[in-house]
Amino acid sequence: MKAVVTVTPKKSVLDPQGAAVAQALAHHGLENIGKVRIGKSIEIELPAGTIDEARLHQLCRDFLSNPVIEDYTFEIVA
């Protein structure tokens, strides 16, 4: 099985990397671009049945994200 965790900066937190990319995309011809936010995508390969959602939430909260400034989502792929 594979778990894909996506960690993004919270909406209330400044994301200078995203702002830089938005500005560069605007110069590339996407004049009316909105917000860009850049986060991390973490792909974890595990033997099937090794982890359940509760444990994955715990790892995301304690270890893979900084809950003060980041949100996370994950999906478990078969």
Next chain:
Amino acid sequence: MKAVVTVTPKKSVLDPQGAAVAQALAHHGLENIGKVRIGKSIEIELPAGTIDEARLHQLCRDFLSNPVIEDYTFEIVA
């Protein structure tokens, strides 16, 4: 509309950040963990109809990823 671009290191490329996270997760009790790969997740907000898939492929290839060492996927969210 929102486009979510995920950029990951190619399988053949060493991912030291992923290796470090895998090792740390193993110490956190996931002894039989497999590979971990860490990439970027880029959320782009745009007015509807501003961009088509071909243009997004072009931006991903030319600008958002380094095709020598990275793969990308994207999905367009309504």
